[in-house]
Amino acid sequence: MTAPSGKKLTAKERLQAGLWYDANFDADLLAERMQCDRLCHEFNTLAPTQSEERLELLNTLLKHVGKGVTVLGPLYCDYGYNVSLGEGTFVNHNAYFMDCAPITLGKHCFIGPGCGFYTASHPLLFAERNTGLEKASPITIEDNVWLGGNVVLLPGVTIHEGAVVGAGAVVTRDVPALSLAVGNPARVLRKLGPEDSILKESRGML
Secondary structure (H helix, E strand, O other): OEOOOOOEOOHHHHHHOOOOEEOOOOHHHHHHHHHHHHHHHHHHHOOOOOHHHHHHHHHHHOOEEOOOOEEOOOEEEOOOOOEEEOOOOEEOOOEEEEOOOOEEEOOOOEEOOOOEEEOEEOOOOHHHHOOOEEEEOOEEEOOOOEEOOOOEEOOOOEEOOOOEEOOOOEEOOOEOOOEEEEOOOOEEEEEOOHHHOOHHHHOOOO
């Protein structure tokens, strides 16, 4: 495929257009991933008490870091510049953002430990897969979403506002707003509502 100018698209341009692209052998993309890997390593070696340095590195590494964001190490990304974290979002230990395409988290999301955000797809036939071809689709997490520990999100999914995804779920399709989804593949159990309130148990804490 070529650009309107007639010039052949680069691997990065093909990636950004949602096309199959050379993920394994393109020198420019390899250099970008190495830079991201270096920044992740620096972040992961900082002490938890080095809050200013950690925040500075996060702002260098990621596309957007909203006010009041907390990210616990270790953190791993492929490129970093495709990850956006909304205000008040909390990311627990061992998050992996395979951000070949944009990964956008809204405000006040709770991300459990060991969650993986996988935007990349590979050919099913090994002869094609071995050429290094890949394509990527964005992942969107809307405001006020809670992902339990070790949740896996596959390419192109959206978790809508206020949804909860149970620990260990593998999300292969969109999750509706204010719903509870669990399992592999994740399925919606029910809508969340007033019956889920803990106000009586909290005894005025909220």
